[in-house]
Amino acid sequence: MxxxxxxxxxxxxxxxxxxxxxxxxxxxxLAFALLALGxxxxxxxxxxxxxxxxxxxxxxxxxxxxxxxxxxxEEGPPPPHAIAPALARRLTRTEYNxxxxxxxxxxxxxxxxxxxxxEVLGFDNFAHALTVSPLLAEQLVTAAERLATTALLxxxxxxxxxxxxxxxxxxxxxxxxxxxxxxxxxxxxxxxxMEQLFETSRATWGFDAAVRVVVQVMLQSPQFLxxxxxxxxxxxxxxxxxxxxxxxxxxxxxxWGTMPDKTLFEAAAADALQTPEQIATQARRLLADPRxxxxxxxxxxxxxxxxxxxxxxxDPQNHxxxxxxxxxxxxxxxxxxxxxxxxxxxxxxxxxxxxxxxxKALADxxxxxxxxxxxxxxxxxxxxxxxxxxxxxxxxxxxxxANASSPIHRGKFVFTQLLCGQLGSPPDEAADLGAxxxxxxxxxxxxxxxxxxxxxxxxxxMDPIGFGLEHFDAVGRYRATENGHPIDATGxxxxxxxxxxxxxxxxxxxxxxxxxxTVHECIARQWFRFGMGREEDTAADAxxxxxxxxxxxxxxxxxxxxxxxxxxxxxxxxxxVPAP
Amino acid sequence: xxxxxxxxPVKRYLAMFTPGGTIxxxxxxxxxxxxxxxxxxxxxxxxxxxxxxxxxxxGILGNTGFGDGHAWGITRFLTCSPIIDQGGWTxxxxxxxxxxxxxxxxxxxxxxxxxxxxxxxxxxxGRISYAGPGQPLPxxxxxxxxxxxxxxxxxxxxxxxxxxxxxxxxxRRSILDSVKEEYTRLNAQIGASDRHRINNHLQSIRExxxxxxxxxxxxxxxxxxxxxxxxxxxxxxxKGRLQMDLMAMAIICGLTRVATIQWTRSTSNQTFPWxxxxxxxxxxxxxxxxxxxDSRAKLVKIHTWYAEQFGYLLSKLDSVKEGDRTVxxxxxxxxxxxxxxxHNRNNVPFVVAGSGGGxxxxxxxxxxxxxxxxxxxxxxxxxxxxxxTTFGEAGLCNGPMADLT
Numbered sequence: 001m002x003x004x005x006x007x008x009x010x011x012x013x014x015x016x017x018x019x020x021x022x023x024x025x026x027x028x029x030l031a032f033a034l035l036a037l038g039x040x041x042x043x044x045x046x047x048x049x050x051x052x053x054x055x056x057x058x059x060x061x062x063x064x065x066x067x068x069x070x071x072x073x074e075e076g077p078p079p080p081h082a083i084a085p086a087l088a089r090r091l092t093r094t095e096y097n098x099x100x101x102x103x104x105x106x107x108x109x110x111x112x113x114x115x116x117x118x119e120v121l122g123f124d125n126f127a128h129a130l131t132v133s134p135l136l137a138e139q140l141v142t143a144a145e146r147l148a149t150t151a152l153l154x155x156x157x158x159x160x161x162x163x164x165x166x167x168x169x170x171x172x173x174x175x176x177x178x179x180x181x182x183x184x185x186x187x188x189x190x191x192x193x194m195e196q197l198f199e200t201s202r203a204t205w206g207f208d209a210a211v212r213v214v215v216q217v218m219l220q221s222p223q224f225l226x227x228x229x230x231x232x233x234x235x236x237x238x239x240x241x242x243x244x245x246x247x248x249x250x251x252x253x254x255x256w257g258t259m260p261d262k263t264l265f266e267a268a269a270a271d272a273l274q275t276p277e278q279i280a281t282q283a284r285r286l287l288a289d290p291r292x293x294x295x296x297x298x299x300x301x302x303x304x305x306x307x308x309x310x311x312x313x314x315d316p317q318n319h320x321x322x323x324x325x326x327x328x329x330x331x332x333x334x335x336x337x338x339x340x341x342x343x344x345x346x347x348x349x350x351x352x353x354x355x356x357x358x359x360k361a362l363a364d365x366x367x368x369x370x371x372x373x374x375x376x377x378x379x380x381x382x383x384x385x386x387x388x389x390x391x392x393x394x395x396x397x398x399x400x401x402a403n404a405s406s407p408i409h410r411g412k413f414v415f416t417q418l419l420c421g422q423l424g425s426p427p428d429e430a431a432d433l434g435a436x437x438x439x440x441x442x443x444x445x446x447x448x449x450x451x452x453x454x455x456x457x458x459x460x461x462m463d464p465i466g467f468g469l470e471h472f473d474a475v476g477r478y479r480a481t482e483n484g485h486p487i488d489a490t491g492x493x494x495x496x497x498x499x500x501x502x503x504x505x506x507x508x509x510x511x512x513x514x515x516x517x518t519v520h521e522c523i524a525r526q527w528f529r530f531g532m533g534r535e536e537d538t539a540a541d542a543x544x545x546x547x548x549x550x551x552x553x554x555x556x557x558x559x560x561x562x563x564x565x566x567x568x569x570x571x572x573x574x575x576x577v578p579a580p
Numbered sequence: 581x582x583x584x585x586x587x588x589p590v591k592r593y594l595a596m597f598t599p600g601g602t603i604x605x606x607x608x609x610x611x612x613x614x615x616x617x618x619x620x621x622x623x624x625x626x627x628x629x630x631x632x633x634x635x636x637x638x639g640i641l642g643n644t645g646f647g648d649g650h651a652w653g654i655t656r657f658l659t660c661s662p663i664i665d666q667g668g669w670t671x672x673x674x675x676x677x678x679x680x681x682x683x684x685x686x687x688x689x690x691x692x693x694x695x696x697x698x699x700x701x702x703x704x705x706g707r708i709s710y711a712g713p714g715q716p717l718p719x720x721x722x723x724x725x726x727x728x729x730x731x732x733x734x735x736x737x738x739x740x741x742x743x744x745x746x747x748x749x750x751x752r753r754s755i756l757d758s759v760k761e762e763y764t765r766l767n768a769q770i771g772a773s774d775r776h777r778i779n780n781h782l783q784s785i786r787e788x789x790x791x792x793x794x795x796x797x798x799x800x801x802x803x804x805x806x807x808x809x810x811x812x813x814x815x816x817x818x819k820g821r822l823q824m825d826l827m828a829m830a831i832i833c834g835l836t837r838v839a840t841i842q843w844t845r846s847t848s849n850q851t852f853p854w855x856x857x858x859x860x861x862x863x864x865x866x867x868x869x870x871x872x873x874d875s876r877a878k879l880v881k882i883h884t885w886y887a888e889q890f891g892y893l894l895s896k897l898d899s900v901k902e903g904d905r906t907v908x909x910x911x912x913x914x915x916x917x918x919x920x921x922x923h924n925r926n927n928v929p930f931v932v933a934g935s936g937g938g939x940x941x942x943x944x945x946x947x948x949x950x951x952x953x954x955x956x957x958x959x960x961x962x963x964x965x966x967x968x969t970t971f972g973e974a975g976l977c978n979g980p981m982a983d984l985t
Contacts, residue, residue: 088774113725115718119702120668128667131777133717134691137784138729141792145752189765197758205751216755221762222778228770236771311699313851315860402860425648428924534667578771 086230098258148216184245308398347559396476407466420522544569653918660972706845723822804833828896936963
């Protein structure tokens with residue numbers, strides 16, 4: 001019944017390398033190379049070292065990325081100016097709720113009950129993963145029915161049927177509502193079809209019911225449920241600009257998670273969303289609007305995996321106050337992120353800020369001063385111990401075990417979320433560590449990861465980062481010793497071409513990350529992923545990513561300028577017409 | 581309770597997933613054949629011993645593709661397919677429950693039903709059922725939602741059709757016709773990649789539209805009694821029970837003949853305080869501490885508890901007679917896992933209950949050497965009247981599993 005998926009039109013070379021295991025019974029040779037990021041001089045992540053100490057390339061089953069950048073960072077040949085193909089993007093639950101609110105005035109958040117989105121790279125809005133199962137199809141049917149039944153006609157009718165006549169008003173309604181529901185004027189054929197539907201329904205059930213029928217059909221139409229960004233019809237392979245209507249939706253969904261507002265519709269109608277300046281003007285307006293806050297928070301929460309905190313369980317014997325502190329930890333990190341993104345000239349303060357936000361209960365638990373009541377206020381940190389997000393209890397607790405810290409989880413987080421690194425798969429024979437009691441410190445317990453060649457290839461990319469956070473226990477409390485032994489918090493960052501990558505302790509780790517070009521590029525890539533609803537393609541998106549990176553750098557790492565910069569890229573403004 | 585006698589009993593397929601492998605020395609029965617003693621972990625299944633096939637030495641083969649051992653195991657559990665990158669990591673093929681549902685269940689009110697107990701992740705570590713490559717079918721975790729979907733409009737015997745529903749359904753039919761037209765007309769305007777997803781969306785609409793636009797027929801099965809509508813509270817244990825009640829009754833009522841239930845997910849750190857385990861004894865953490873006898877003992881408790889749940893489900897199905905047999909006899913219920921112990925999958929615990937209408941020769945413990953679980957799927961297909969000789973990724977399936985009949 002389902003046909004196998006045809007080769008997608010995206011000629012994409014994947015960013016990740018997969019460690020290939022040739023047989024599940026064979027002992028895995030755990031060696032792989034992390035690939036260069038295109039030919040743009042973007043940074044190279046360290047190739048792993050095989051047992052003999054030399055770099056080892058992994059066998060791969062996909063094409064190599066073009067333009068492998070050799071160490072030293074020279075530019076390769078100029079980028080091909082390919083553009084990614086058009087990609088239909090289904091509305092997420094949040095987008096559905098917001099759109100229905102703006103289209104119908106309905107605030108019941110009916111999509112909260114829908115099947116959840118599949119996640120890719122931590123994001124819930126990747127186009128390819130937003131498929132529609134029979135379960136979701138059914139939910140969309142019943143939601144549309146409910147919304148159409150409860151819609152207040154005076155909110156959506158542009159005319160008075162008694163004044164204008166039912167047929168005339170119906171036609172005007174189809175045109176007006178259709179433009180808003182489909183986020184562009186109806187094509188002639190669409191308009192005729194919807195008008196026919198309206199008239200047939202009106203003959204059977206009357207004017208009001210006919211309006212509701214049109215609403216119900218439109219809410220289930222792919223033109224409502226998906227955003228098509230193909231530009232005007234063209235020759236396959238041709239590079240086209242998004243139409244002004246498509247650009248209006250691209251901007252409104254990017255910054256507000258909803259359909260275009262009146263100003264955007266007017267700009268679209270005037271075909272005035274084509275030049276970078278026109279687009280930037282709207283982008284700035286949308287970003288400055290309070291509606292942008294929720295969307296940006298949603299981006300940050302996914303990028304920084306904030307919901308991992310909810311999945312953490314802690315030993316009730318050793319951490320009895322964790323359940324009470326957890327919501328406070330959430331509030332700290334969310335307040336902090338919000339503050340930095342909207343108030344700090346540089347968003348790198350996320351990594352190395354010398355302050356955070358706490359109330360008295362949280363401050364007392366974490367030896368901070370300056371908070372006196374229930375309200376969350378800015379508190380200064382002891383910067384010999386803590387700086388930035390990676391030293392907040394939320395992160396430290398989320399990426400830890402029930403009764404111990406976890407250098408692996410913490411290191412992996414930094415590696416994947418802040419350095420945009422990709423790891424191979426662990427071998428089937430992943431050795432079990434000995435019981436915790438047998439070791440003096442956590443660091444010692446995980447030492448085998450570096451000494452055992454089967455483990456080292458991947459773990460040398462994670463553990464040395466996480467060891468730098470060993471001053472913090474399972475719930476982020478500072479400790480000078482573990483089991484009576486002084487903590488060794490020296491560590492290393494697995495990045496090349498950035499000078500000395502060693503560090504001692506969390507504040508220095510924070511400073512190093514904030515200064516790291518790899519981190520800056522990764523932040524740009526994360527925003528790109530969220531904004532475009534797909535993973536970056538090293539070939540097609542190299543030019544766009546470089547532009548974003550340049551703006552990020554020259555703006556002093558401004559969050560707002562980075563977010564606007566996406567809208568100025570080729571990737572955002574153009575598509576390749578796909579194969580039919 | 582008795583169901584009305586049917587000429588040819590309907591055969592059903594159910595699958596249950598629990599994660600984290602098992603503790604082999606406490607799982608495997610002592611002797612093979614029909615004279616085996618149930619192991620400590622499987623002892624809750626004693627009442628059903630004669631209807632079981634316990635399969636040792638069966639592996640979930642294949643480890644290419646993206647992800648890790650857990651992702652491979654849970655993805656391949658029902659699909660026998662590698663993980664592919666399709667704009668995101670996902671299964672490269674359809675799962676066997678959907679394959680069966682397409683062949684047998686297209687006319688049932690629900691082609692299949694997917695249920696979830698506890699939390700999961702929306703990625704290839706947390707899905708077992710797929711309609712096709714890149715099309716996961718997440719289970720519904722809330723028993724009240726399951727009830728509303730399955731049983732809300734169940735026609736009670738001897739009641740006439742609700743006129744309001746009749747009108748609503750008539751309108752829906754006409755609306756859905758227009759909606760479908762929207763999708764078919766779109767195809768000419770979009771590229772191949774988008775068209776595939778849009779077509780799958782249209783296919784999903786087609787699968788549900790009959791049930792949403794035609795009034796349900798009155799059930800003739802006496803044992804079919806719509807359960808009470810569940811509330812929304814209740815812990816993991818209570819919700820698990822409710823889900824199994826709903827699953828069994830959906831089968832008994834003939835609402836579907838294919839159903840899956842997924843308990844948590846691979847790498848779940850589910851805690852089990854009702855078994856006396858502490859908050860730091862998360863399931864996944866324990867499986868990474870297998871050198872510790874204490875941790876192994878705790879895992880035995882967890883797996884024994886899951887066996888109790890499996891037994892509960894079997895009891896529900898076994899309580900309804902169909903002629904000389906019961907609903908359980910006429911079903912195949914597969915209980916599987918994603919790994920053996922830590923990350924490897926060369927000896928994954930499988931238990932099959934029910935004989936598929938007398939097809940399987942149950943009441944035995946079979947021990948295979950390097951068996952492939954894909955072979956089990958082939959045998960199940962054959963038992964259900966689907967004569968395929970292979971299932972899933974080429975080279976990992978030998979044909980029907982030996983010695984099951």
